[in-house]
Amino acid sequence: MFQSFEATTRPQDGPPRLAALRERLLRAGVTGWLCPRADAHQGEYVAARDERLAWLTGFTGSAGFAIVLPDRAGLFVDGRYRVQARLQCAAEFTPVNWPETRPADWLRAALPNGGVIGFDPWLHTPQEIETLTRGLKNSAITLQPMTNQIDPLWADQPGPPAGPVFPHPTEFAGESLASKCTRLAQSLTEAGETAALLTLPDSIAWLLNIRGRDLPRLPVAQCFAILHAGGHVSLFLDDTRLQPGVITQFEGIVTLRPPEALEPALRTLDGPVRLDPATAPQRLADVLTQADIAISRAADPCILPKARKTEAEINGTRAAHLRDGAAMAEFLCWLDTRVKALCAAPDTNPLTEIDIVRALEACRVATNQLEDISFDTIAGSGLNGAIVHYRVTEASNRNLRPGDLMLVDSGGQYRDGTTDITRTIAIGPAGEDESRAFTRVLQGMIAMSRARFPRGVAGSHLDALARFPLWLAGQDYDHGTGHGVGSFLSVHEGPQRLSRAGTTKLEPGMILSNEPGYYREGAFGIRIENLVLVQPAPALDGADDRDMLAFETLTLAPIDRRLIRADMLTTDERAWLNGYHTRVRNALTPLATSATANWLQQATAPL
Structure with a gap:
């Protein structure tokens, strides 16, 4: 855990690496370089070899990008990472508030006389490049695809991942790969498409009922695939990586081909070929275009079906949350x-914070069913809790002090489900400001938990429910209220989310996080997170005959009662919390040691 990539990304390494990159760009005849935190698959998690942004800047957050020019280097980060970026990077890298500041506008201001900006077409999507190109229209700034300019400078760059690939049983998936391929191929036929290019490893893992170990925390194999309208799949993956059972389930449906055969295979297709402009690499769009093959721009066909969990996946997720709650x-x-x-x-x-991370991970390992943690555990005490995605290292490790708040955000990957939970714990007596803010965050989390809404509602319609108690006090948080969650797949799964940008309609079977928060820089951070499942809402006496949905809370763990100002809660809020704690106590006590069972009685006592 603590021998992470961060050990090689010290702030003092940034300036000489930046200087070397500028010298290389000068020799290549370009003005600047786009450096995203991305790989060819455009997922949130990247292998160590693809951590180019961290290598260059020192910033280790899961989202962001840099634009390097001769006289400046902008590091574009959203509200989750602004404190972290300032702490991790040398002064030569200027944090830029993104998406408030568009990269095109920043470039126009920085290069009024124009210039050429190089980029690696494997690391950017068509949507990204088209948006930037539109933003630069009528300027003298142009974009130029190139081979990657950082890789030659990175002397000890790790090799590509090559982990084992193993079956994901139908008992957990709830549907065979043959059924999935037939069902999705039919959707291609109905759309008049001959094939779909699949570039997201979690989409391929879901479709083919496989999992892998190429990436930390995300059980996938990095590969590409083509789903043909007849239901057949071409999978571009080294067959030596396959564990027993994979070939058997592939028989008659999946043809294995080496990774280097991808581009030649694309050139032989008849169009139109579906390509997701938001997730595919620009390079593969260029290959199809250069071969004069028609492209159908549409979403990855796996994304929405993957989000609608089967009954087997739902039951597995419930079992995983019971185990994880214990x-x-x-x-x-x-x-x-x-x-x-x-x-x-x-x-x-x-x-210390590291003591907390190790203890929590040991408790999950003790279940004897943990495959991996679902993301690096966030354990931020005091002022570190205000760094939304803080990751403790030996250098940042902090001793807890009486009066601190301790924010712990963690999760587990189990064969039957993925978990993600945040709890904020009082380290001794808490201050008045902290308790009031905690209670407002709790009120927002309860409001979302109790929501009933008609079909057709998206996350953007619900996001304000969680923020309203904070807004009344002039407070807010700079991240979405919730993200989708996979089933033994990515802990951050689209397209569903609870945020202002969440436009996907919520449907039964979707799993999301419910995690409002509040962060006071230099002082403390608060977040409370449960996972919820979209379900048909129970009928109400006397209500209109309207099809409604609601959330089932999946997460089972006490919420720190010592931080709650009970006088701020309404009767309904208090009833929800007491009911939740009763459910937690009844579910977890039979699984707990005697000491923990006794502790649960106190931790879940009614307010």
């Missing part, structure tokens, strides 16, 4: 004991 209860009981000792004698009973 592990969380053991951890929270352990933490409570350690906090009491810390507050009694801070100097003789120290407790």
Whole structure:
């Protein structure tokens, strides 16, 4: 955990690497370079070899990009990462608030006399390049595809991942790969398409009922595939990586071809070929265009079906959350004991953020069913909690102190489901500001949990429910309220989300996080997160005959009662919390050790 890529991305390394890149760009005859945090598959998680943005700048967040020019280097990050970017990067890299500042506008201001900006077409989507090109229209700035300019400078760049690929049983998936391929191929035929180019590893993993170990935290194999309208799939993957059982389930449906055969195979297709302009690399769009093959621009055909979980996936996710909740209860009981000792004698009973990460991960390992954690555990105490996606390192590790808030965001990957939970814990008596902010965040989380809404509603319609209590106090948070979650796949899964940008209609079977927060830079951070499942809403007596949906809360873990201002809660809010805690207690007590069972009685007592 702590020997991470961050160990090679010290802030002082940035300036000489930046200078070397500028010298190379000068020799190549270009003015600047686009450096995204991306790989050829455009996923959130990238292999160590693709961490070019971190290598160059020191910034290790999961989203962002840099634009390097001769006299400046802008690091574009959203609200989740602005504090982190300032802490991790040398002064030569200027954080830019994105998406508030568009890269085209920044370039126009920086290059009033024009210039040539190079980019690697494997690392950008057609949508990205077209948006930037439109933004630069009528300027003297042009874009130029090139081979990657950072790789030759990165002397110890890791090799490409080549982990094992193994079957994902139908008992967990709920549908065979033959059924999925037939169903999706029919949608291509109905759209008049001959094939679909699949570039997202989690889409391919879902479609073919496989999983892999190419990336940390995300159980996929990095590969490409072509789904043909007849239901056959061409998979571009080294067959030596396949574990027993994969070839058998592929028989008659999937043809294996080496990765280097992808571009030649694309050139032989008859169009139109579906290509998702938001997720495919520009390079593959160029290959089809240069071969004069018609492109049908449409969403990856796997994305929406993958989001609608089968009954098997739903039941597996419930089982995973019960197991994970028991592990969380053991951890929270352990933490409570350690906090009491810390507050009694801070100097003789120290407790660090790394101690917390290791203890929590050990509790999940003790289930004997953990495949991996679902993302690097976030354990931010005090001012570190205000860094939304903080990752503790040996350098940043902080001793907890009485009066701190401790924000712990974590999750597990199990064969039957993926979990993601955040709890904020009081380290001794909490201040008035902290308790009031915590209660407002809780009120927002409860409001979303209780929501009933008609079919056709999207996340953008619901996002304000979680923010309203904070807005009344002039407060807010700079991230979405919730993201989609996969089934033994990505902990951040689209297209569904609870945010102002969430336009996908919510449907039964979709799983999302519900995680409002509040962050005061230099002081503390608060977030409370449960996962929820979209379900048909229970009927109400006397209600209109309208088809309504609601959320089922999947996460099972106590919420710290010591931080709640009960006088701020309404009767309905108090009833929801007490009902939730009763459910948590009844579900987890039979799985808990005797010490944790006793602790659960206190932690879930009615307000």
